[in-house]
Amino acid sequence: xxxxxxxxxxxxxxxxxxxxxxxxxxxxxxxxxxxxxxxxxxxxxxxxxxxxxxxxxxxxxxxxxxxxxxxxxxxxxxxxxxxxxxxxxxxxxxxxxxxxxxxxxxxxxxxxxxxxxxxxxxxxxxxxxxxxxxxxxxxxxxxxxxxxxxxxxxxxxxxxxxxxxxxxxxxxxxxxxxxxxxxxxxxxxxxxxxxxxxxxxxxxxxxxxxxxxxxxxxxxxxxxxxxxxxxxx
Amino acid sequence: xxxxxxxxxxxxxxxxxxxxxxxxxxxxxxxxxxxxxxxxxxxxxxxxxxxxxxxxxxxxxxxxxxxxxxxxxxxxxxxxxxxxxxxxxxx
Numbered sequence: 001x002x003x004x005x006x007x008x009x010x011x012x013x014x015x016x017x018x019x020x021x022x023x024x025x026x027x028x029x030x031x032x033x034x035x036x037x038x039x040x041x042x043x044x045x046x047x048x049x050x051x052x053x054x055x056x057x058x059x060x061x062x063x064x065x066x067x068x069x070x071x072x073x074x075x076x077x078x079x080x081x082x083x084x085x086x087x088x089x090x091x092x093x094x095x096x097x098x099x100x101x102x103x104x105x106x107x108x109x110x111x112x113x114x115x116x117x118x119x120x121x122x123x124x125x126x127x128x129x130x131x132x133x134x135x136x137x138x139x140x141x142x143x144x145x146x147x148x149x150x151x152x153x154x155x156x157x158x159x160x161x162x163x164x165x166x167x168x169x170x171x172x173x174x175x176x177x178x179x180x181x182x183x184x185x186x187x188x189x190x191x192x193x194x195x196x197x198x199x200x201x202x203x204x205x206x207x208x209x210x211x212x213x214x215x216x217x218x219x220x221x222x223x224x225x226x227x228x229x230x231x232x233x
Numbered sequence: 234x235x236x237x238x239x240x241x242x243x244x245x246x247x248x249x250x251x252x253x254x255x256x257x258x259x260x261x262x263x264x265x266x267x268x269x270x271x272x273x274x275x276x277x278x279x280x281x282x283x284x285x286x287x288x289x290x291x292x293x294x295x296x297x298x299x300x301x302x303x304x305x306x307x308x309x310x311x312x313x314x315x316x317x318x319x320x321x322x323x324x
Contacts, residue, residue: 056301056302093304102307103253105252106252107253147249147250148306149306181250181252
């Protein structure tokens with residue numbers, strides 16, 4: 001599995017993703033934002049961080065980077081794309097995923113572990129999990145408050161495109177367990193054709209026991225298994 | 234071609250949660266400004282542009298707002314076209 005990890009000026013989780021892809025047996029390759037092609041890769045990952053200093057809106061300027069045309073074409077051709085944190089914001093800004101990420105309702109940058117409930121375990125990203133399973137991993141953002149109009153939210157839910165929701169330890173998506181005010185406690189979503197996914201929490205920071213949790217590992221092993229099955233590895 | 238100064242206001246859509254506006258509203262209330270019923274916080278951008286007419290300058294600005302300056306999911310925008318010789322904040 002060859003994975004292009006796009007580095008924008010201000011990305012800071014690109015090396016975490018690099019290590020993570022290696023950990024599951026894939027071959028990571030960095031792509032600088034000024035490159036115009038992705039090369040022969042099986043998957044694209046947009047890392048967390050603060051591309052362009054979050055100027056204008058988080059992810060807004062990154063969508064204008066030369067590499068993003070290639071990422072959009074790759075996604076439209078069915079190639080798997082994963083955006084984490086700032087990568088999720090960039091996918092929403094670029095129109096590859098619906099909705100937007102607003103300022104946390106606390107107004108604070110919040111860096112802590114959160115609990116996520118797996119809502120759909122049939123996507124290529126979540127097949128290693130079970131529906132209803134509770135995962136623990138860190139979040140670290142100031143703009144992770146997912147927003148979309150009611151019609152879009154209904155559609156996301158109706159089509160099984162909400163992959164993760166913030167919950168408490170009992171698996172309930174209570175208001176108190178919602179760390180940023182996200183609509184319907186949404187933490188991660190899928191696009192219509194099922195190949196583009198974005199989430200605010202950081203699975204790549206929960207892949208080894210020394211990090212305090214290995215709950216994020218399943219996402220990457222699922223991707224490796226799916227891409228291997230397609231014979232693209 | 235003439236020079237124009239565009240004043241672009243980008244504002245969170247009404248009804249959208251605006252925690253920053255809410256916090257400022259609370260702070261104003263704590264100063265006893267009870268007459269304030271709502272605060273919303275947006276952005277103000279000044280752009281100096283060359284265009285054949287004010288109308289053309291506005292059309293260009295609308296395209297810029299739709300493509301980059303405002304997020305169509307969450308923000309509205311207003312554009313004012315000014316003569317750059319006017320005294321403004323930037324002058």
